[in-house]
Amino acid sequence: MATPPPPERGAHAGVVAYLATSAGVLLLMMVFGLLMRAEQARFVSLGAQWFYQLMTLHGAGMVGIAGIAGAAIMWHFLNQYVALSVRILYANLALFVAGVGLVLGAVLVGGFHGGWTFLYPLPSHSLGLWSDGAAAAFLAGMLVIGTGFLLLQLDVARAIVAGYGSFARALGWPQLFGRDDGRAPPPTVVASAMVTVVNLIALVVGASILAMMLVNLYFPEFRIDPMLAKAMIYFFGHVFINATIYMAVIAVYEILPRYTRRPWKANRVFLASWNCSTLMVMFIFPHHLLMDFAFPKWMLVMGHIIGYLNTVPILVVTGYGALTLVYRSGIAWDTGSRLLFLSMFGWAAGAMPAFIDGTIRVNYVMHNTLWVPGHFHTYLLLGMVAMAFGFMYYIAKPSAKTADGLADRAAFWAYVAGSLGFALAFLYAGKESVARRYAEHLPEWVPYDRIGTAFAVLIVAAALVFAVRFLARLAHARGDQARAGAPQGAAA
Amino acid sequence: MLQHIVWTVSLALMMLVGFGWSFALLRSGIREEEFAPLQKRAYRLRTRFFWGLVAVFGVPMVYTLIDLPYDAVRVAEGSGAVQEVRATGHMWRWELSENRLEAGRPVVFRVTSGDVNHGFGIYDPDMKIVAQTQAMPGVTNTVRHTFTRAGTYRVLCLEYCGLAHHDMTAEFTVGERS
Numbered sequence A: 001m002a003t004p005p006p007p008e009r010g011a012h013a014g015v016v017a018y019l020a021t022s023a024g025v026l027l028l029m030m031v032f033g034l035l036m037r038a039e040q041a042r043f044v045s046l047g048a049q050w051f052y053q054l055m056t057l058h059g060a061g062m063v064g065i066a067g068i069a070g071a072a073i074m075w076h077f078l079n080q081y082v083a084l085s086v087r088i089l090y091a092n093l094a095l096f097v098a099g100v101g102l103v104l105g106a107v108l109v110g111g112f113h114g115g116w117t118f119l120y121p122l123p124s125h126s127l128g129l130w131s132d133g134a135a136a137a138f139l140a141g142m143l144v145i146g147t148g149f150l151l152l153q154l155d156v157a158r159a160i161v162a163g164y165g166s167f168a169r170a171l172g173w174p175q176l177f178g179r180d181d182g183r184a185p186p187p188t189v190v191a192s193a194m195v196t197v198v199n200l201i202a203l204v205v206g207a208s209i210l211a212m213m214l215v216n217l218y219f220p221e222f223r224i225d226p227m228l229a230k231a232m233i234y235f236f237g238h239v240f241i242n243a244t245i246y247m248a249v250i251a252v253y254e255i256l257p258r259y260t261r262r263p264w265k266a267n268r269v270f271l272a273s274w275n276c277s278t279l280m281v282m283f284i285f286p287h288h289l290l291m292d293f294a295f296p297k298w299m300l301v302m303g304h305i306i307g308y309l310n311t312v313p314i315l316v317v318t319g320y321g322a323l324t325l326v327y328r329s330g331i332a333w334d335t336g337s338r339l340l341f342l343s344m345f346g347w348a349a350g351a352m353p354a355f356i357d358g359t360i361r362v363n364y365v366m367h368n369t370l371w372v373p374g375h376f377h378t379y380l381l382l383g384m385v386a387m388a389f390g391f392m393y394y395i396a397k398p399s400a401k402t403a404d405g406l407a408d409r410a411a412f413w414a415y416v417a418g419s420l421g422f423a424l425a426f427l428y429a430g431k432e433s434v435a436r437r438y439a440e441h442l443p444e445w446v447p448y449d450r451i452g453t454a455f456a457v458l459i460v461a462a463a464l465v466f467a468v469r470f471l472a473r474l475a476h477a478r479g480d481q482a483r484a485g486a487p488q489g490a491a492a
Numbered sequence B: 001m002l003q004h005i006v007w008t009v010s011l012a013l014m015m016l017v018g019f020g021w022s023f024a025l026l027r028s029g030i031r032e033e034e035f036a037p038l039q040k041r042a043y044r045l046r047t048r049f050f051w052g053l054v055a056v057f058g059v060p061m062v063y064t065l066i067d068l069p070y071d072a073v074r075v076a077e078g079s080g081a082v083q084e085v086r087a088t089g090h091m092w093r094w095e096l097s098e099n100r101l102e103a104g105r106p107v108v109f110r111v112t113s114g115d116v117n118h119g120f121g122i123y124d125p126d127m128k129i130v131a132q133t134q135a136m137p138g139v140t141n142t143v144r145h146t147f148t149r150a151g152t153y154r155v156l157c158l159e160y161c162g163l164a165h166h167d168m169t170a171e172f173t174v175g176e177r178s
């Protein structure tokens, strides 16, 4: 017996605004990324200052826009179970735009290039290359963006508690620890609750270190312990960027069941995995500090171990779950369903070089080489961004019967090939000990850069097609039409 | 070489993931309407998959914890008197207290920074990283390494530190044991 397809609601105007912003910013940041790679490949010569300014913008911009795209997906689906505030949705977007303005001003006008991780005390030690004002504008911009997300997460927390009584219930504790009566909250609610718990903590920690550094900028007597600052920054950065994936994966949980007419329920294994992920995503951050030998050793060993454990829910529950859903489902493949299926591959595949790098002895020879951007571009491009574009294709699809054009198909395969090639070029360079964040590479490193640049061109071209297609169909995003095509051979 | 193993293992694991996805993709066409029995089979297989993962990942996870770069025992690798090098990072140069070392004798690098965070990365004559640690203001990190090969080694900065980060290099030579 086939499960009847759940209704397919159109997006709120606010969600559409988030997505349109995401499409534009993603594309722009990809072009910045391409320019950086072309600089390393010596196809262009922008100079080191421009490279590092672009690197700062690309890092901050990509992480921020991944947050916006992830939030759009979470908001769209969560709002079908609990009542979220539209005003807060818009407030976050407004704060994001304001913060981006400050960051752009700091970098493009003030010449700030301290990196998106603003590692203390670099922002206040520019050797005259940027002013304290530029550093302050950057830190303040990040603070404003963070405040917007904090507001959004607080509203999500409020709505979840109003709808489900408590976080314990939203995380399915009664079913996880008691009898599984099959009435656990849907995956969307579980995932949103997890993201909210970890993001609230991360955003408060992030805002604290930003505020401390702002004070330190003008009152240097107010000293900050560099180790504490580093731990706080990486805790915030790690949790925030990972939370974007945990938000965006809601699109997979919600949309693949509509395409396959098969349910994705929060059973006990699902709940256990999400509750474990909640803890793991917070306690894994010392894997960024493995080369800080002075950091408490038990925490470093904890980072190493959690790195391995963290792959289990991704592979065994979410990835495997998607495969089960699709296997012999007769699914109607279109660019939306393809991208969502791809995204689960990208996430799982990218987790492999990631956890291996979290092995302390491996980190000893691979930390801060291009291995690192190699693994995170795998799960961000083929995972997170594939989820975002997949959701855009889905939500703007005019009808269940709309067929893809040749351009969409070509763009999909160009995106797959481009992202794989681009990420592998980084990984291979990492194996060859090529340092990350270098404006200029040694001559023997340039061949990898050239290959990487060629693949990056493919990605940008594909993303352009995705973005244009979405913007051209924007009007359909608000309608309540059915979007998922019926599976082949499904009982009517 | 460790980097080589890491690359091979990562590639193999990514390909295995790819096989899994290709398998489901290639068999997505013909619909099996009854999902419950299919799901039951899949869950049974998943339990095996889970234990397989625990075994395959668990062993290297524990095994690689045996010899951590943090431990003083590493000095025992070489023999003879320990050579000590103080290394301090500055924007954008390295200050090394010693630039001639001997192979086969343990070396202890005491690494710190005079300003911002840097990364102390030691590259062998083939420009492959053999060891690294962070150079942080107010903290001294100790790297213990015994060079087995003579030749010219380079120190590259492995933590972003501003405009000339990529130019922040130094050299030292490791001579044959006298």
Ligand code: HEM
Binding pocket: A029, A030, A031, A032, A033, A034, A036, A037, A055, A056, A058, A059, A060, A062, A063, A066, A115, A116, A117, A373, A377, A380, A381, A384, A385, A435, A436, A437, A438, A456, A459, A460
């Ligand atoms: C066309 C697509 C992209 C290209 C060409 C690209 C290119 C680059 C390059 C060249 C770097 C610097 C590597 C180095 O350390 O030498 C970089 C870093 C980075 N990228 Fe991308 N990227 C792309 C997509 C993305 C996406 C989709 C995200 C996130 C959603 C992302 C997030 C980052 C982050 C966080 C960094 C680190 C910045 C830092 O080291 O401070 N990138 N990217």
Ligand SMILES: [Cu+2]
Binding pocket: B117, B118, B119, B157, B158, B159, B160, B161, B162, B165, B166, B168
């Ligand atoms: Cu540096």
